[in-house]
Amino acid sequence: MLKNFSPEAPVLHPLPVADDDIVAADLDLCLSTPSTVVVNARLEVEAPDAGGASSLDLALVIPRSQCRGERPTLPALLQAAQAAVARATRAGTTPLLHLPRRVVTLVAGRPHLIPVF
Numbered sequence: 001m002l003k004n005f006s007p008e009a010p011v012l013h014p015l016p017v018a019d020d021d022i023v024a025a026d027l028d029l030c031l032s033t034p035s036t037v038v039v040n041a042r043l044e045v046e047a048p049d050a051g052g053a054s055s056l057d058l059a060l061v062i063p064r065s066q067c068r069g070e071r072p073t074l075p076a077l078l079q080a081a082q083a084a085v086a087r088a089t090r091a092g093t094t095p096l097l098h099l100p101r102r103v104v105t106l107v108a109g110r111p112h113l114i115p116v117f
């Protein structure tokens with residue numbers, strides 16, 4: 001889903017946020033409807049038994065009512081990221097094979113950290 005994404009990307013920038021708590025960047029959207037926007041993201045995970053890191057694609061679903069145009073509020077983005085991580089890790093209902101490390105999205109082709117953890 002995320003083009004040009006590398007889990008080993010050396011520099012992760014924090015998401016820019018305006019004073020009114022709106023994300024001040026055009027996020028990598030995969031869907032925009034009258035009721036929701038869906039942001040592409042990636043969950044980086046550590047696989048302790050495999051000895052390496054990998055990643056899982058996430059879709060962050062945000063109600064349009066919590067957005068200004070195509071830009072969500074930071075609390076709405078964080079809530080969507082937490083829900084997506086819970087879905088990806090089955091919300092603790094099964095033993096984790098992967099330990100979640102961080103959630104990353106692209107803004108203008110550059111990886112940005114979503115501060116979920």
